[in-house]
Amino acid sequence: MAVPVAFFAVFFAYPVAAIVARGLKVGGQWQFGRIADVVGQSDVRHVLWFTTWQALASTALTLLIALPGAYVFARFEFRGKQVLRAVATVPFVLPTVVVGTAFLALLGRGGLLDDMWGVRLDTTVWAILLAHVFFNYAVVVRTVGGLWSQLDPRQEEAARMLGASRWTAWRTVTLPALGPAVAAAALMVFLFTFTSFGVVQILGGPAYSTLEVEIYRQTAQLLDLPTAAVLTIVQFAAVGVILAVHAWTVRRRETALRLVDASAVARRPRGVGQWSLFGGVLLTVAVLILLPLGVLIERSLSGPDGYGFTYYRELTSAEGGAFLVPPIEAVWNSLQYALAATAIALVIGGLAAAALTRKAGRLVRGFDALLMLPLGVSAVTVGFGFLITLDKPPLDLRSTWILVPLAQALVGVPFVVRTMLPVLRAVDGRLREAAAVLGASPMRAWREVDLPMVRRALLIAAGFAFAVSLGEFGATVFIARPDNPTLPVAVARLLGRAGELNYGQAMALSTILMVVCAVSLLLLERLRTDRTTGEF
Amino acid sequence: MSTTKKITVTAVAVALGLVALSACGGSSDSGDKGDDAKSVTLVSHDSFNVSKDVLKAFEKSSGYKVNVLKDGDAGAAVNKAILSKDNPQGDVFFGVDNTLLSRALDNGLFQSYEAKGSDQIASQFRVDQGKHRVTPVDSGDICVNYDKKYFADKKLAPPKSFADLTKPAYKDLLVTENASTSSPGLGFLLGTAAQYGDDGWQGYWKKLKDNGVKVVDGWEQAYNEEFSGSAGGKKAKGDRPLVVSYASSPPVEVLYAKPQPEEAPTGVATGTCFRQVEYAGLLSNAKNEKGGKALLDFLISDKFQNDMPLNMFVNPVREKAELPELFVEHGVKVDNPETMDPKKIADNREQWVKSWTSLVLK
Numbered sequence A: 001m002a003v004p005v006a007f008f009a010v011f012f013a014y015p016v017a018a019i020v021a022r023g024l025k026v027g028g029q030w031q032f033g034r035i036a037d038v039v040g041q042s043d044v045r046h047v048l049w050f051t052t053w054q055a056l057a058s059t060a061l062t063l064l065i066a067l068p069g070a071y072v073f074a075r076f077e078f079r080g081k082q083v084l085r086a087v088a089t090v091p092f093v094l095p096t097v098v099v100g101t102a103f104l105a106l107l108g109r110g111g112l113l114d115d116m117w118g119v120r121l122d123t124t125v126w127a128i129l130l131a132h133v134f135f136n137y138a139v140v141v142r143t144v145g146g147l148w149s150q151l152d153p154r155q156e157e158a159a160r161m162l163g164a165s166r167w168t169a170w171r172t173v174t175l176p177a178l179g180p181a182v183a184a185a186a187l188m189v190f191l192f193t194f195t196s197f198g199v200v201q202i203l204g205g206p207a208y209s210t211l212e213v214e215i216y217r218q219t220a221q222l223l224d225l226p227t228a229a230v231l232t233i234v235q236f237a238a239v240g241v242i243l244a245v246h247a248w249t250v251r252r253r254e255t256a257l258r259l260v261d262a263s264a265v266a267r268r269p270r271g272v273g274q275w276s277l278f279g280g281v282l283l284t285v286a287v288l289i290l291l292p293l294g295v296l297i298e299r300s301l302s303g304p305d306g307y308g309f310t311y312y313r314e315l316t317s318a319e320g321g322a323f324l325v326p327p328i329e330a331v332w333n334s335l336q337y338a339l340a341a342t343a344i345a346l347v348i349g350g351l352a353a354a355a356l357t358r359k360a361g362r363l364v365r366g367f368d369a370l371l372m373l374p375l376g377v378s379a380v381t382v383g384f385g386f387l388i389t390l391d392k393p394p395l396d397l398r399s400t401w402i403l404v405p406l407a408q409a410l411v412g413v414p415f416v417v418r419t420m421l422p423v424l425r426a427v428d429g430r431l432r433e434a435a436a437v438l439g440a441s442p443m444r445a446w447r448e449v450d451l452p453m454v455r456r457a458l459l460i461a462a463g464f465a466f467a468v469s470l471g472e473f474g475a476t477v478f479i480a481r482p483d484n485p486t487l488p489v490a491v492a493r494l495l496g497r498a499g500e501l502n503y504g505q506a507m508a509l510s511t512i513l514m515v516v517c518a519v520s521l522l523l524l525e526r527l528r529t530d531r532t533t534g535e536f
Numbered sequence B: 001m002s003t004t005k006k007i008t009v010t011a012v013a014v015a016l017g018l019v020a021l022s023a024c025g026g027s028s029d030s031g032d033k034g035d036d037a038k039s040v041t042l043v044s045h046d047s048f049n050v051s052k053d054v055l056k057a058f059e060k061s062s063g064y065k066v067n068v069l070k071d072g073d074a075g076a077a078v079n080k081a082i083l084s085k086d087n088p089q090g091d092v093f094f095g096v097d098n099t100l101l102s103r104a105l106d107n108g109l110f111q112s113y114e115a116k117g118s119d120q121i122a123s124q125f126r127v128d129q130g131k132h133r134v135t136p137v138d139s140g141d142i143c144v145n146y147d148k149k150y151f152a153d154k155k156l157a158p159p160k161s162f163a164d165l166t167k168p169a170y171k172d173l174l175v176t177e178n179a180s181t182s183s184p185g186l187g188f189l190l191g192t193a194a195q196y197g198d199d200g201w202q203g204y205w206k207k208l209k210d211n212g213v214k215v216v217d218g219w220e221q222a223y224n225e226e227f228s229g230s231a232g233g234k235k236a237k238g239d240r241p242l243v244v245s246y247a248s249s250p251p252v253e254v255l256y257a258k259p260q261p262e263e264a265p266t267g268v269a270t271g272t273c274f275r276q277v278e279y280a281g282l283l284s285n286a287k288n289e290k291g292g293k294a295l296l297d298f299l300i301s302d303k304f305q306n307d308m309p310l311n312m313f314v315n316p317v318r319e320k321a322e323l324p325e326l327f328v329e330h331g332v333k334v335d336n337p338e339t340m341d342p343k344k345i346a347d348n349r350e351q352w353v354k355s356w357t358s359l360v361l362k
Helices: A002-024 A033-040 A042-075 A081-093 A096-107 A112-117 A125-148 A153-161 A166-194 A198-204 A211-221 A225-250 A271-301 A310-315 A329-358 A362-376 A379-389 A403-426 A429-437 A442-471 A474-478 A487-495 A500-526 B002-024 B052-062 B074-083 B101-106 B148-154 B183-210 B219-226 B231-235 B249-255 B289-299 B302-312 B325-330 B342-361
Strands: B039-044 B065-070 B092-097 B135-147 B174-177 B214-216 B242-246 B266-283
Touching (some): A002 A225, A002 A362, A002 A403, A033 A042, A042 A081, A042 A125, A042 A225, A042 A271, A081 A125, A081 A271, A081 A442, A081 A500, A096 A112, A096 A271, A096 A487, A096 B219, A125 A198, A125 A403, A166 A362, A198 A211, A211 A379, A211 B074, A329 A362, A329 A403, A329 A442, A329 A487, A362 A403, A379 A403, A379 A474, A379 B074, A403 A442, A403 A474, A429 A442, A442 A500, A474 A487, A487 A500, A487 B219, B039 B074, B039 B289, B052 B289, B052 B302, B092 B101, B092 B289, B101 B342, B135 B148, B135 B183, B135 B289, B174 B183, B174 B219, B183 B219, B214 B219, B219 B231, B219 B242, B249 B325, B266 B289
Parallel strands (some): B039 B065
Antiparallel strands (some): B092 B266, B135 B242, B135 B266
16 A cells, blocks of 8 residues: 555646645745636636536447447457457547547548538537547446456356346346446546547537636646646646545445356357347447548558558658658557556556455545546546656756656556456455465465466556556656657657658557557466466 | 555555566657756747757767657647646757747746847747747648639639638538637637737628528538548548648648648648648746757758758748758748737737637637
8 A cells, every 4th residue: 555655646646736735825925825716717607517527428439339338349259259349448548639630531521420420520519529539438448347257157147047137137146246347447548538628629620619728728728727737727626526426426336256167258249239240249349449440550551652561661761851850660559558558557546446445434435546547537637747746866857758657557547457457346255364374474364365266367457557558648648758759659740740651650650559459468367377477 | 463464565566566567568769857968958839850960969969868748739838838838848949930929938948049040040930039039930821722623613713812702603612610629710710810800800701601601610620521622622622722720731731641632732822821820939947958959959950951841841930941842843822921919919819819719610
């Protein structure tokens, strides 16, 4: 518990508090009057309202579309399942600039919908909502599906034997067991969409503005720290309310479950109902995820003279001038950052999850909520906070490369905690007690009892942390760094320059980013953890 | 309790692991502590670029190793430099433009230093002559670009001036950027404010809105998605033949095409330009003042000024600098761009952007 708390105090609470204080303190006087001023403005209230409702709507829509997907991925066995699951996570790592491009091809002028029905959704709220589903589909499929695949189906079968209808059996047996995971997924999707930045700007157009965008403008563009500080506090308050609601709904719901090996549960779809569900989910994935990704790949291949690898070849030369090094080197930079960030997130998140499993009480619940906060705070606030706090020894980290994975781990930890906690809490405590009675040390008991059960969750968590780091753009941009760009940064820089080759290289690099992400996740899924997963 | 002990041990192991990670996995540039007089640090925005050999030559002749820190977009980089001015991240800051200059000077970001060779800089760019806190390094023009093919096919003359853009012939053709978050978007707004005055620009924008101007979030989207003349726009079936971009965009279109075309696919409406000038200065609490001064001299030296256009697509400020052939051949000369005093920009910017937002976006 001490380690995660210290980590958050130093790398989150202290920088954010410092930047907020800098805004609210004028000449040594706290200016709390500013809060009322800013919140009183109708614009600010309008922005807060829009931010909240679009996040709620996005979350509801994501759950609606992704829960059947979670079921299919958890319970059905079919060829290419792992590949498809990895691909479904790819949107999560794409820079929003690129996602915007892909989605405009789907929803915008001359896009698929336009060709088929003459419908154009760009610059509407629908575009924003659908893009949020695209981004967060994997969050639900992975968090909920991970637990679902380990639930023992015999319990539901027993209920059926006792005369419950299929629906009743599901509602009374499976749903309560899934509750915490669904709530966790919903919470994460909400926090993500609540702080959505690029999607709203690109697809909604400048008429829509979220709190995140306003904070960015006030901080990075206008240097109006007082207003930014108030908005940050408002954002905190809103996120705090959501976390409280979440804590209240999940409390007492997490019970010990019988977990079984996932591979024993999944089987081929049977019967009309199952096949149509299966088909429906595949179709959703195809239209919503594969199609936009396909557009990007198509553009990366359609060179000046027909289809070919022209742009990919360009990536290996430093001639282009956008970088001192060939852009392809960004792949290596990204992987280094992602490995470091994953390691940090797993250690911090794993320790935190273990602490939260063992203890209960108000303090611990507060700690749980604290861990989620970084998802709901804007990157620009954290970045500027780092700038004014981590500048003196012993914490003189401003221009060290480790700062980037640290910032990325801040976002990764909540994922690790949320994916591991439902499973950890579901482990029956009596098993540990039995181990202890037989003379195992707590560490040994954890390794022998918990670890085999949570291995899967641990891998899913690692996958998330890795994906978060791979695609993370905000913190990476707001931290001053020597010129070794990560993939998303390199893509953004290429898109920021005119000329066909730059555009083509941006598309090619995005495609490489997708492949790197999908392959890394596949490797993680394939990890046979006969060798233990590290020094836990 | 043995659990706590275990956790502590784990934590220590992890910390050691991290140190090891950063030692071996770290890139060649460990954080520069600044006390090393043999290196000098340039803080800039993401668009800064220089050819490797030019930088190497400076390192060789001056004896300083140059670290370049890129710190976000132009606005964010300036604001971060201001926030950290008591303990700066480097010695020299490059990339504060005329829209932000007043803020930087008023906040005491820079100390005085007259760079060697300042007398070679064209007089129109020189500012702050009393104190020499900043040195002009480059200039560029934000102008409307047009898609040559579209206007040739339609047998329509492309627009030349701000006034043309409101004519019925150009209805629904222009796409621009959000003035509150995008630097060309802001430049275009300032250009109209300079042209039509404090009282006139709002009326102009009303007309522009009635004439179907489209506003998108940033330059990338406007240029690569909506504009029909760019490579990206062609793929995305962009349908706006007019876009707010830079005077240097057409040469860039030529440079980054394979094979390079005889003629740029896009042109510039030379009567719609607003001039941006970028400055560099020695940071107030620079740890390596001497090195910083040498670096500033280098930024306005022949070598750097001649190398700059093809790296950052801006114009040199040295009177005698040679423009690359590509610029001469495909670029346009903007004779009378709109300009505005940095102080006036600083005083009005926020208010203007606010009124612009409620006028155009609501």
